[in-house]
Amino acid sequence: MEGExxxxxxxxxxxxxxxxxVAAKVAGEISQRYLKIPSVLGELGAxxxxxxxxxxxxxxxxxxxxxxxxxxxxTNPIAVIPTELWVIAQIASIVLLxxxxxxxxxxxxxxxxxxATAVAIGGVLLPFSLGAGATVLLGYADDFTDPVALFMGAIxxxxxxxxxxxxxxxxxxxxxxxGVTIIGAAVVDDVLGILVLAVVVGMAxxxxxxxxxxxxxxxxxxxxxxxxxxxxxxxxxxxxxxxxWFNGVGTALVLVLALALLGGGxxxxxxxxxxxxxxxxxxxxxxxxxxxxxxxxxxxxxxFMVPIFFVVMGMLVDVSSMGGVLGFGAVIxxxxxxxxxxGSGVPALAVGFNRRGAWRVGLGMLPRGEVALIIAGIGLxxxxxxxxxxxxxxxxxxxxxxxxxxxxxxxxxxxxxxxKHPIAAEASEAPPLGSQPDPTSD
Amino acid sequence: MEGExxxxxxxxxxxxxxxxxVAAKVAGEISQRYLKIPSVLGELGAxxxxxxxxxxxxxxxxxxxxxxxxxxxxTNPIAVIPTELWVIAQIASIVLLxxxxxxxxxxxxxxxxxxATAVAIGGVLLPFSLGAGATVLLGYADDFTDPVALFMGAIxxxxxxxxxxxxxxxxxxxxxxxGVTIIGAAVVDDVLGILVLAVVVGMAxxxxxxxxxxxxxxxxxxxxxxxxxxxxxxxxxxxxxxxxWFNGVGTALVLVLALALLGGGxxxxxxxxxxxxxxxxxxxxxxxxxxxxxxxxxxxxxxFMVPIFFVVMGMLVDVSSMGGVLGFGAVIxxxxxxxxxxGSGVPALAVGFNRRGAWRVGLGMLPRGEVALIIAGIGLxxxxxxxxxxxxxxxxxxxxxxxxxxxxxxxxxxxxxxxKHPIAAEASEAPPLGSQPDPTSD
Numbered sequence: 052m053e054g055e056x057x058x059x060x061x062x063x064x065x066x067x068x069x070x071x072x073v074a075a076k077v078a079g080e081i082s083q084r085y086l087k088i089p090s091v092l093g094e095l096g097a098x099x100x101x102x103x104x105x106x107x108x109x110x111x112x113x114x115x116x117x118x119x120x121x122x123x124x125x126t127n128p129i130a131v132i133p134t135e136l137w138v139i140a141q142i143a144s145i146v147l148l149x150x151x152x153x154x155x156x157x158x159x160x161x162x163x164x165x166x167a168t169a170v171a172i173g174g175v176l177l178p179f180s181l182g183a184g185a186t187v188l189l190g191y192a193d194d195f196t197d198p199v200a201l202f203m204g205a206i207x208x209x210x211x212x213x214x215x216x217x218x219x220x221x222x223x224x225x226x227x228x229x230g231v232t233i234i235g236a237a238v239v240d241d242v243l244g245i246l247v248l249a250v251v252v253g254m255a256x257x258x259x260x261x262x263x264x265x266x267x268x269x270x271x272x273x274x275x276x277x278x279x280x281x282x283x284x285x286x287x288x289x290x291x292x293x294x295x296w297f298n299g300v301g302t303a304l305v306l307v308l309a310l311a312l313l314g315g316g317x318x319x320x321x322x323x324x325x326x327x328x329x330x331x332x333x334x335x336x337x338x339x340x341x342x343x344x345x346x347x348x349x350x351x352x353x354x355f356m357v358p359i360f361f362v363v364m365g366m367l368v369d370v371s372s373m374g375g376v377l378g379f380g381a382v383i384x385x386x387x388x389x390x391x392x393x394g395s396g397v398p399a400l401a402v403g404f405n406r407r408g409a410w411r412v413g414l415g416m417l418p419r420g421e422v423a424l425i426i427a428g429i430g431l432x433x434x435x436x437x438x439x440x441x442x443x444x445x446x447x448x449x450x451x452x453x454x455x456x457x458x459x460x461x462x463x464x465x466x467x468x469x470x471k472h473p474i475a476a477e478a479s480e481a482p483p484l485g486s487q488p489d490p491t492s493d
Numbered sequence: 494m495e496g497e498x499x500x501x502x503x504x505x506x507x508x509x510x511x512x513x514x515v516a517a518k519v520a521g522e523i524s525q526r527y528l529k530i531p532s533v534l535g536e537l538g539a540x541x542x543x544x545x546x547x548x549x550x551x552x553x554x555x556x557x558x559x560x561x562x563x564x565x566x567x568t569n570p571i572a573v574i575p576t577e578l579w580v581i582a583q584i585a586s587i588v589l590l591x592x593x594x595x596x597x598x599x600x601x602x603x604x605x606x607x608x609a610t611a612v613a614i615g616g617v618l619l620p621f622s623l624g625a626g627a628t629v630l631l632g633y634a635d636d637f638t639d640p641v642a643l644f645m646g647a648i649x650x651x652x653x654x655x656x657x658x659x660x661x662x663x664x665x666x667x668x669x670x671x672g673v674t675i676i677g678a679a680v681v682d683d684v685l686g687i688l689v690l691a692v693v694v695g696m697a698x699x700x701x702x703x704x705x706x707x708x709x710x711x712x713x714x715x716x717x718x719x720x721x722x723x724x725x726x727x728x729x730x731x732x733x734x735x736x737x738w739f740n741g742v743g744t745a746l747v748l749v750l751a752l753a754l755l756g757g758g759x760x761x762x763x764x765x766x767x768x769x770x771x772x773x774x775x776x777x778x779x780x781x782x783x784x785x786x787x788x789x790x791x792x793x794x795x796x797f798m799v800p801i802f803f804v805v806m807g808m809l810v811d812v813s814s815m816g817g818v819l820g821f822g823a824v825i826x827x828x829x830x831x832x833x834x835x836g837s838g839v840p841a842l843a844v845g846f847n848r849r850g851a852w853r854v855g856l857g858m859l860p861r862g863e864v865a866l867i868i869a870g871i872g873l874x875x876x877x878x879x880x881x882x883x884x885x886x887x888x889x890x891x892x893x894x895x896x897x898x899x900x901x902x903x904x905x906x907x908x909x910x911x912x913k914h915p916i917a918a919e920a921s922e923a924p925p926l927g928s929q930p931d932p933t934s935d
Contacts, residue, residue, distance in 0.1 A: 057874060060576065061583045062761040068584070069754035076744050076751075083740065134502065138577040141503045142510070298525065301796030302518050308797060309518075312511035319504040351793025354743030355750060432499060 064135050068359070070117065074101050075358035088453050091420065094358050095449065098365020103131045105370065118366065132363060137432075141325065142312070143360035144425055148326040149311035150353055152333020153342045155238055157284070166402040167235025170395045174236065174416045175208040175243045177394030181386045182207030189379050191440060198255035199440060202430040205251045206444045207387055210240040211420020211452065218456045219415065222463050229408055229469050233415035236395065241330065241422065246273060248426055249323045255435045275321050279314060279328060283335020291339045304348040307332075307341060326425055364424050364445075367431060373442040380446040387447045388454070391416045408469020411462050417455035419448045506577050510801070512559065516543050517800035530895050533862065536800050537891065540807020545573045547812065560808065574805055579874075583767065584754070585802035586867055590768040591753035592795055594775020595784050597680055599726070608844040609677025612837045616678065616858045617650040617685045619836030623828045624649030631821050633882060640697035641882060644872040647693045648886045649829055652682040653862020653894065660898045661857065664905050671850055671911050675857035678837065683772065683864065688715060690868050691765045697877045717763050721756060721770060725777020733781045746790040749774075749783060768867055806866045806887075809873060815884040822888040829889045830896070833858045850911020853904050859897035861890045 074097035082093030101107045107118030118131070132140070183204035186192045192200035215237050216225070224230045253271070283290075290310070294303045311329045318328030336342070373380070396413035404412060427444035430436040436444075516539035524535030543549045549560030560573070574582070625646035628634045634642035657679050658667070666672045695713070725732075732752070736745045753771045760770030778784070815822070838855035846854060869886035872878040878886075 057576065057579065058761070061580055062758050062767070064580050065584065065587065065754050065761075065767065066758035069751045069758060072747050072751040072754070076739065076747050080739050080744065134499065135577045135580040137499065138503055138506050139581065142507065145507065297518065297522050301792060302522065304793060305514050305518055305796050305800065309511045309514040312507050312514070316504050316508035316511060319500070319507075325504070325507065347789040348793030348796060350743060351746060351790030352797050354747050354790060355794050358747065 060133075060135070064133060067117065067133070067136060068139075070101060071098075071359055071362045072355075074098075075362045079358070089420075089456065091361055092449055092452060094361035095365040095424075095445065098362035099368045099370055100365075101362070102366030102368065104366075104368070104372075107366070132366060136359075136363060139356070140360045140363040143356035143358075144326055144421075144428075145311055145315045145329040146308070146352055146356045147360060147421060148425070149308070149314075149329040149333040150349065151241075152330040152335075153337050153349075155334050155337045157334065157338040164235065164239070166232050166399075168239050169398040169402050170232060170236035170412060170416070171210075171239035171243055173393075173398040174210065174240055174391055174395035175247065178207035178387060178390040179204035179247065181390045182383065185379075185382055185386055186440075189382065191379060196254070198251070198430075198435045201251040201254060202426070202436050203383070203440060203444070205244065205247045206419070206423045206426050206430075206447070207383075207390065208240065208244045208247055209419045209422035209426060210237045210244070210391075210416050211418045211422055215415050215418060215455070218459050222460065224463050227463075227469070229404070229411040229415065229463075232399065232402075232404075233412055236412070236416060240416070242276070244422060244426070246276070248429070249276075249327065252324060252429065252433070255430075255433065271321070275318065275323060276327060276331060279317070280331040280335055283314075283332055284338070287336050287339045287341075290336065291341055294341070300344060300348055303341065304345040304352070307336065307345060308349075308352070310336075324425075324429055361421070361424070364428055367428070367438070368442050368445050369438050370442075372438060373446070376439045376443050379439075380443045383443050384447045384450045387419070387451050388417065391451075403471055404469050405471045407462075407465075407467060411459070411469050414455055414458050414462055417458075418452040420452050423448045502575075502577070506575060509559065509575070509578060510581075512543060513540075513801055513804045514797075516540075517804045521800070529898075531860075531862075531898065533803055534891055534894060536803035537807040537866075537887065540804035541810045541812060542807075543804070544808030544810065546808075546810070546814075549808070574808060578801075578805060581798070582802045582805040585798035585800075586768055586863075586870075587753055587757045587771040588750070588794055588798045589802060589863060590867070591750070591756075591771040591775040592791065593683075594772040594777075595779050595791075597776050597779045599776065599780040606677065606681070608674050608841075610681050611840040611844050612674060612678035612854060612858070613652075613681035613685055615835075615840040616652065616682055616833055616837035617689065620649035620829060620832040621646035621689065623832045624825065627821075627824055627828055628882075631824065633821060638696070640693070640872075640877045643693040643696060644868070644878050645825070645882060645886070647686065647689045648861070648865045648868050648872075648889070649825070649832065650682065650686045650689055651861045651864035651868060652679045652686070652833075652858050653860045653864055657857050657860060657897070660901050664902065666905050669905075669911070671846070671853040671857065671905075674841065674844075674846075675854055678854070678858060682858070684718070686864060686868070688718070690871070691718075691769065694766060694871065694875070697872075697875065713763070713765075717760065717765060718769060718773060721759070722773040722777055725756075725774055726780070729778050729781045729783075732778065733783055736783070742786060742790055745783065746787040746794070749778065749787060750791075750794070752778075766867075766871055803863070803866070806870055809870070809880070810884050810887050811880050812884075814880060815888070818881045818885050821881075822885040825885050826889045826892045829861070829893050830859065833893075845913055846911050847913045849904075849909060850913075853901070853911050856897055856900050856904055859900075860894040862894050865890045 075094045078093035078097035078100075079090030080093070082088045082096075083090045086093070099105060101118070103116070103118040108116045110116055183192075183195055183200040186200040186203040187194055187197070192198075192203075194200070215233055219225045219230045219233065225234070249271075294306060297303065297306065311332045314328030314332035315325035316328070318331075319325045392410075392413035395416040396409040399409040399412040400406070423444060427436070427441050427448075431438070431441045517536045520535035520539035520542075521532030522535070524530045524538075525532045528535075541547060543560070545558070545560040550558045552558055625634075625637055625642040628642040628645040629636055629639070634640075634645075636642070657675055661667045661672045661675065667676070691713075736748060739745065739748065753774045756770030756774035757767035758770070760773075761767045834852075834855035837858040838851040841851040841854040842848070865886060869878070869883050869890075873880070873883045
């Protein structure tokens with residue numbers, strides 16, 4: 052590429068980024084303020100509107116369209132996005148999942164692992180089975196081993212820790228038995244979803260499906276995840292000591308982000324998704340003093356980068372072509388709601404919640420949020436799922452993410468206990484932070 | 494690009510970014526702590542070391558080199574950097590110059606405009622003439638109108654506000670007559686340098702040099718700069734009111750950065766450099782409450798992005814090919830030092846400083862810092878200057894930026910007045926912030 056051409060490319064991307072950021076923030080604000088829905092949905096909608104399949108594709112005099120939808124779109128739908136923008140969006144997804152990992156309470160994570168795991172397993176198995184099954188039954192995949200069916204199943208298993216935590220925090224019920232169980236289950240769900248993703252990606256690549264190979268892929272995924280997370284948790288103290296050698300908060304932020312990039316790159320090199328590595332790095336460091344130290348600075352990077360990811364995701368949606376899959380979308384969306392309510396609610400009944408509590412837990416697990424979008428984006432970029440199925444995933448994500456907050460508020464409003472045998476005050480509240488010594492913090 | 498190929502590209506860029514960030518911070522820390530030089534020099538050096546012409550170009554088994562130095566290097570030296578990385582570096586330079594503009598004290602800027610302008614004009618004219626002249630005399634350009642001579646002249650005019658301000662602040666002499674004059678002159682120098690750059694870029698593009706055309710390019714540059722800066726200063730109040738409609742600091746940060754990207758993109762579209770627009774946007778908003786509000790968040794983006802720019806700049810330097818231009822580099826470096834000391838020092842004598850004061854002012858104007866690198870990068874990316882001249886610019890920047898802090902400390906140490914007629918206490922200290930009503934703040 053010649054210098055002049057490169058300068059024009061840079062100018063183009065800079066102006067595209069400007070439009071993306073403004074659209075994200077305006078749509079996010081309108082969503083929160085007037086539509087009373089999470090701003091992430093507004094960002095997604097903004098991407099659909101300004102994307103190459105809508106306004107962005109319109110010719111503006113001699114300037115041409117702002118986002119062109121021409122290059123290689125037949126062979127690869129991701130090609131509608133300039134690679135420079137795509138790379139930035141991918142780095143944004145690393146920042147996002149690293150932050151989610153970093154904000155996880157490692158002590159709560161281990162303490163409420165039991166009931167949460169039961170809720171999470173049910174909330175993964177049923178949605179996966181129904182999602183993959185419906186994809187086969189409606190003729191979008193040949194059988195259960197078809198990568199399209201596997202990806203739709205994987206997308207259905209997601210739970211968005213961010214949105215659930217945000218709503219419970221707004222309701223001031225983060226410390227209730229339901230709250231703690233939901234957050235714990237959402238975290239376990241994330242890990243399980245990540246493993247499901249690893250298995251699905253591995254199977255989509257090799258194309259084969261023997262139990263031995265599933266075991267191998269799962270073993271490789273679990274093995275890498277356990278080793279990386281273990282190294283991070285055990286090494287967290289050493290890492291914070293090394294970082295203390297450096298001057299300044301900015302340096303700590305940058306080195307920790309570099310670690311997240313490394314984790315992501317390594318995960319991808321080992322055949323897993325980048326976000327797996329980024330999440331593990333964040334989780335490993337969550338028990339240290341780092342999250343508090345770098346918080347303000349990290350939020351700047353987060354605010355700047357993360358909306359780019361969601362807008363770019365929205366830009367991949369071709370609404371005009373979604374008419375043909377409206378029926379499929381409606382079925383998948385309905386199954387997504389029912390499968391989480393039943394899949395997570397029934398195990399909740401089994402671990403001591405009454406029906407009111409089980410309903411709350413099931414609702415809390417509903418929103419698919421960014422996790423489903425990331426999995427769908429991986430499927431699309433690898434050419435495993437096409438734009439129709441991607442559109443269906445977006446539709447399902449939007450509906451589940453909108454209705455969960457709407458239904459959670461009345462479900463918690465009566466203030467009655469959700470336990471079969473209402474328990475003592477100390478059990479209904481989460482233990483105060485720092486009540487146990489943590490070997491990984493310093 | 495197929496999905497699989499794209500995934501590998503993303504992984505590659507992610508790992509390259511990780512290496513860049515770690516190298517930047519380690520080298521920056523070593524520079525500050527052991528070498529006692531500004532960390533920006535360490536970042537530059539890190540880029541040279543890990544770049545495609547040094548360690549980065551070494552084959553690592555089957556992985557190949559981390560930074561390849563093969564593609565189209567004959568026709569365009571920038572081609573050694575993947576375009577995705579180059580775009581990120583350019584966005585980083587927008588963030589940097591926007592921040593410099595935002596941190597400018599608009600009131601001081603207008604109040605000390607007189608003496609500072611005299612110092613700045615001398616500090617631009619002499620370095621430009623000597624730089625361009627030496628380039629012609631040593632045979633690297635045909636005549637004064639050769640774009641190579643013009644670019645070398647433009648690179649010589651730069652003064653780094655950041656480094657000068659940082660050193661004066663460390664010495665606690667920011668409010669001294671010399672300090673206020675240096676900072677003011679550095680700001681005017683930035684504006685002049687930006688105009689020189691605009692003229693040079695315009696002349697390099699059209700290739701012609703009639704006085705009428707110089708006037709036209711200068712008029713266009715000054716016109717665009719005055720209109721953009723004027724609109725930003727006058728519109729700053731309105732912008733802060735619009736931003737107040739949005740919730741949260743993060744949104745303000747992102748929208749203000751979007752404005753900087755827009756300013757940069759517009760400047761480029763009008764034939765100027767992107768950094769001109771980004772600086773004007775920052776300068777226009779500097780008088781409002783915004784810098785204080787977004788500071789912490791902006792610093793996160795700054796720490797994450799800006800080192801990428803300096804490391805990438807360093808990666809463009811081919812040290813092995815610099816042997817042939819060592820003589821040229823030594824001449825340019827010596828002229829860079831003398832021309833600033835004389836060019837800024839003599840006008841300082843004329844506006845009331847004694848020889849001690851003029852020496853201090855001249856030293857304060859020495860470091861070329863990031864401004865010279867940005868101009869050199871623009872010249873290289875447009876194919877106007879080649880890697881030899883770029884290497885000379887880097888050499889000159891490194892030397893001037895290293896010796897300025899080293900010489901400034903003893904120059905200020907005796908504590909004696911640098912004025913011919915030592916003036917009353919209120920004049921020797923900068924007025925306290927907020928001592929005058931500011932129509933643009935709210």
